[in-house]
Amino acid sequence: MNAADRAAELVSWWVATYTRRLPAAVAERRRAEVASDVWEQRACGRGAAAPVALSILRRMVAGMAADLRWRRGQLAAARAGRHPEPRARPVLTALARNGWLVVAALVGMAEVVAGVRMALAGDNPVIGTGATATTGTSTGSGVVTAGAGLLMLLGIAWRRRSPITGNALIGAGALPMVTVLPWIVTIGTLLVIVQLTHASRVRGLGAPGWSGHRVAVTLTAEVAGVLIVYHLLWRPAPAALAAGLLLLGLLLVYGAVRWRRRAT
Amino acid sequence: MRRKPGTLLPLEVDILEAGLELGRFHGFQLAKAIADHPAPRALTAHGTLYKALQRLEDAGLLASHWEDPDSAAIEGRPRRRLYQVTGVGEHALGAWRARQGPGPARPRPRLEPT
DSSP states (O other): OOHHHHHHHHHHHHHHHHTTTSOHHHHHHHHHHHHHHHHHHHHHTTTOHHHHHHHHHHHHHHTHHHHHHHHHHHHHHHHHHHSOOOOSOHHHHHHHHHHHHHHHHHHHHHHHHHHHHHHHSSSOBOTTTOOBOOHHHHHHHHHHHHHHHHHHHHHHHHTTTOHHHHHHHHHHHHGGGGGTOTTHHHHHHHHHHHHHHHHHHHHHTTOSSOOHHHHHHHHHHHHHHHHHHIIIIIOOOHHHHHHHHHHHHHHHHHHHHHHHHHHO | OOOOTTOOOHHHHHHHHHHHHHSEEOHHHHHHHHHTSSSOOOOOOHHHHHHHHHHHHHTTSEEEEEOOHHHHHHHTSOOOEEEEEOHHHHHHHHHHHHHHOSOOOOOOOOOOOO
16 A cells, blocks of 8 residues: 555545535535546546645645534535524424424423412312322422423423423423323333434434433433432332432433533 | 636536547546646646536536446446536536637647547
8 A cells, every 4th residue: 555545534524524414415426526526537547646645635634724613504404404593384294293382291291280270279189090189299399390381381481492401391390290291201201202302313423412422421411310209209109219310310320420420 | 615607617627628638538637637637747636626527427517327337347447437528518518618818829739549
């Protein structure tokens, strides 16, 4: 392998690097064009490997800033292409896209109203048990329920600033509803998938946003918190408490490992 | 940064001028033509060249297509992306020259297609 071979390999590596996660057709075109260019240059300067290698390397280095600017433009174009502005029936399109937010808002408001009523009332049936609670228990449950509802409403408002944070807040607010409506678990699972998909897409496009592991940590903390609160405020459930503490323990271990990696 | 409509960067002028001389051309052929004119100089960087080519194509000043893979295979080389200056490109270059006013002619050497 001579100097020109190594230079060509380096160019190929650089092109593969800055075209990563770009739309396949765009990336392939750039790779093929530069590969052809380098081949032609080597063919043109046959017999003089070192000067050709230097020239190839100079062209690569001198064009790096333009390569990165081009990549940024391609990413922006890809994002715009994936989320075109709705042209027809904007109200219906927005409703279809954000219908679940309407449901979330209704659930949040219902939680707030139910929580306030529970907190103000004296003896009330404990959710899901049919038993009568003391005033202290119903007040505590009411505050938590109303707080969860407010969290959901806050999450809906927060989505304009950060969709992922907003989704996390909505998820945290919805999870206590598991005690009343078990199917919320399914919705929560779907929400987790949506969040993770969104996070990976944002990361893939190189835009600022939450990474996948950050979303996973947040959701794990949410679930752990809900399980512990469920045990402490609704009804004693050693399994829920144990699961919550286990998740918190895992998070602590994960945090410690990351902290040690950064320290070293 | 936005540019006024109708303005061309020096590299874009070089590409259009060399492209009109060459007829149908590929990337390295163009880089070599620009480097050889008017006095020998370094070849245009990959990133700068292909970004400018795409910009001109997006603006309709150039058209491009991949050559037939069979002819590349026969010659044992990678496929070339072949470019050509469009009528819009020729008109844009003419308009740009008219705005620049009369100046010294810049003869471009006729290049043999490779």
